[in-house]
Amino acid sequence: xxxxxxxxxxxxxxxxxxxxxxxxxxxxxxxxxxxxxxxxxxxxxxxxxxxxxxxxxxxxxxxxxxxxxxxxxxxxxxxxxxxxxxxxxxxxxxxxxxxxxxxxxxxxxxxxxxxxxxxxxxxxxxxxxxxxxxxxxxxxxxxxxxxxxxxxxxxxxxxxxxxxxxxxxxxxxxxxxxxxxxxxxxxxxxxxxxxxxxxxxxxxxxxxxxxxxxxxxxxxxxxxxxxxxxxxxxxxxxxxxxxxxxxxxxxxxxxxxxxxxxxxxxxxxxxxxxxxxxxxxxxxxxxxxxxxxxxxxxxxxxxxxxxxxxxxxxx
Amino acid sequence: xxxxxxxxxxxxxxxxxxxxxxxxxxxxxxxxxxxxxxxxxxxxxxxxxxxxxxxxxxxxxxxxxxxxxxxxxxxxxxxxxxxxxxxxxxxxxxxxxxxxxxxxxxxxxxxxxxxxxxxxxxxxxxxxxxxxxxxxxxxxxxxxxxxxxxxxxxxxxxxxxxxxxxxxxxxxxxxxxxxxxxxxxxxxxxxxxxxxxxxxxxxxxxxxxxxxxxxxxxxxxxxxxxxxxxxxxxxxxxxxxxxxxxxxxxxxxxxxxxxxxxxxxxxxxxxxxxxxxx
Numbered sequence: 001x002x003x004x005x006x007x008x009x010x011x012x013x014x015x016x017x018x019x020x021x022x023x024x025x026x027x028x029x030x031x032x033x034x035x036x037x038x039x040x041x042x043x044x045x046x047x048x049x050x051x052x053x054x055x056x057x058x059x060x061x062x063x064x065x066x067x068x069x070x071x072x073x074x075x076x077x078x079x080x081x082x083x084x085x086x087x088x089x090x091x092x093x094x095x096x097x098x099x100x101x102x103x104x105x106x107x108x109x110x111x112x113x114x115x116x117x118x119x120x121x122x123x124x125x126x127x128x129x130x131x132x133x134x135x136x137x138x139x140x141x142x143x144x145x146x147x148x149x150x151x152x153x154x155x156x157x158x159x160x161x162x163x164x165x166x167x168x169x170x171x172x173x174x175x176x177x178x179x180x181x182x183x184x185x186x187x188x189x190x191x192x193x194x195x196x197x198x199x200x201x202x203x204x205x206x207x208x209x210x211x212x213x214x215x216x217x218x219x220x221x222x223x224x225x226x227x228x229x230x231x232x233x234x235x236x237x238x239x240x241x242x243x244x245x246x247x248x249x250x251x252x253x254x255x256x257x258x259x260x261x262x263x264x265x266x267x268x269x270x271x272x273x274x275x276x277x278x279x280x281x282x283x284x285x286x287x288x289x290x291x292x293x294x295x296x297x298x299x300x301x302x303x304x305x306x307x308x309x310x311x312x313x314x315x
Numbered sequence: 316x317x318x319x320x321x322x323x324x325x326x327x328x329x330x331x332x333x334x335x336x337x338x339x340x341x342x343x344x345x346x347x348x349x350x351x352x353x354x355x356x357x358x359x360x361x362x363x364x365x366x367x368x369x370x371x372x373x374x375x376x377x378x379x380x381x382x383x384x385x386x387x388x389x390x391x392x393x394x395x396x397x398x399x400x401x402x403x404x405x406x407x408x409x410x411x412x413x414x415x416x417x418x419x420x421x422x423x424x425x426x427x428x429x430x431x432x433x434x435x436x437x438x439x440x441x442x443x444x445x446x447x448x449x450x451x452x453x454x455x456x457x458x459x460x461x462x463x464x465x466x467x468x469x470x471x472x473x474x475x476x477x478x479x480x481x482x483x484x485x486x487x488x489x490x491x492x493x494x495x496x497x498x499x500x501x502x503x504x505x506x507x508x509x510x511x512x513x514x515x516x517x518x519x520x521x522x523x524x525x526x527x528x529x530x531x532x533x534x535x536x537x538x539x540x541x542x543x544x545x546x547x548x549x550x551x552x553x554x555x556x557x558x559x560x561x562x563x564x565x566x567x568x569x570x571x572x573x574x575x576x577x578x579x580x581x582x583x584x585x586x587x588x589x590x591x592x593x
Binding site: 045136 | 328329330332333336337339340341343344346347350358359361362363365404405406408409411412413415416418421424427428431432433434435436437438439440441442443444445446461462464465466468469472522525526527528529532533543544545547548551552558561562565568569572573575576577580581
């Protein structure tokens with residue numbers, strides 16, 4: 001009695017299902033686009049559009065405090081930078097010094113820390129977490145900490161150096177042209193070691209143990225197996241992390257801004273610090289944009305050359 | 316003799332250098348806490364106190380209520396939590412699309428995400444200021460939430476797509492064969508497995524917003540809207556710095572970041588190391 005009814009039921013159902021499936025296939029095609037749409041729009045509107053406007057403003061006179069001059073400038077901003085700006089070349093030299101010192105020191109100490117943490121010992125997980133803490137600390141916070149330690153009157157670094165007899169009276173490390181740069185470098189080094197330690201540790205853990213055993217059989221000591229086994233295995237990681245870090249440190253001004261503000265006598269003014277100062281305290285956005293475009297160009301050329309010369313991902 | 320040598324070797328190649336690195340890492344944090352606990356007069360007094368002789372919490376009370384760290388804290392919290400929510404929704408969706416679907420333009424989208432990683436953040440402060448000035452959003456938390464979301468999405472999308480790829484597709488299909496709808500299988504099968512990854516992504520996003528300085532400085536000009544980094548920076552820039560209150564404010568800003576970091580740091584080596592390795 002109920003049999004035929006249910007049979008038609010099934011037929012109807014399956015027809016519906018086929019229709020549904022057709023619809024489903026169509027909607028399946030749209031789904032990924034719907035899913036990436038919000039991310040796509042936000043990136044387009046608030047990352048790519050702003051960058052595009054930097055290029056636009058760089059060929060404009062755009063000064064908030066002198067709006068009657070505003071308008072197309074051609075290459076005037078760029079010409080002024082290269083011919084009249086007394087800050088441009090010194091700040092570029094400071095940028096190079098800053099990047100080389102930071103990336104070199106951070107890589108060295110980050111590698112040492114990664115090698116230490118890759119050994120087995122008690123409480124390794126805890127020690128690792130503690131060693132990586134500066135990664136989570138902001139540039140401003142690090143600036144506050146180190147400015148208190150470098151301070152002439154209450155600074156613990158002065159106190160320690162006097163106790164061991166290296167200096168006779170307290171120094172104003174951040175206010176003297178001979179020490180300010182080094183002081184900021186140390187503070188940023190403190191914050192930057194974990195980045196390399198974290199990435200290198202991850203790479204170290206993926207090196208197969210057999211390689212070390214083989215080197216051991218061949219009579220390699222610890223130093224030799226580091227040079228001939230570890231370093232070649234880490235090469236791609238090192239190339240990529242140093243490149244990322246160069247870009248990052250070139251653009252990083254949090255510590256310089258807060259510890260010295262670029263002083264004393266511009267001895268710590270990097271190109272990015274110069275731009276940040278123009279943007280925050282100045283009003284000539286056209287000129288600032290032109291400087292930004294130049295620094296972007298420098299980074300781009302560097303990145304391409306670096307990847308080429310280091311033969312990234314080639315043996 | 317042999318074991319003694321081995322012990323010596325271990326001290327020289329492991330414990331001693333590790334101790335030195337950890338001291339370098341921890342001392343600035345210790346010194347900040349030490350300074351925060353000293354009464355005003357003791358901070359500059361010589362000889363310096365390596366342990367506070369008269370520990371007090373007056374600096375904490377003062378910076379929280381009188382200087383406005385309660386407000387800065389609240390502002391940072393609003394910006395941080397809102398950004399985390401928006402970032403998680405957007406990057407879970409786009410991460411899911413990347414992990415589970417083949418579609419035209421997928422490679423271009425991935426390339427676009429990678430390109431953003433080379434955009435200097437400092438490059439954006441001038442155009443962002445102009446954009447948000449035109450939108451009338453200077454000093455609004457909305458400006459920071461939108462900007463931070465845009466900056467974080469590329470990295471978190473790649474991170475989330477990695478986490479989602481790790482959940483076997485078969486589990487999802489099995490749930491649907493068992494009669495779950497797509498949404499139900501996502502809700503009851505995928506989501507619980509994904510939760511640790513979602514939390515780690517949220518924590519990294521939160522720490523970024525909690526610490527970001529230059530953009531917040533550029534887009535905020537009212538003290539009542541300062542986030543913690545901008546508040547700390549303005550205090551540090553004053554002519555007569557109140558170091559006790561500044562140190563206390565720093566400890567206040569430090570605590571949430573360190574707690575969240577302690578929770579998520581296990582994922583850091585796997586997630587960030589993995590992302591850099593490619």
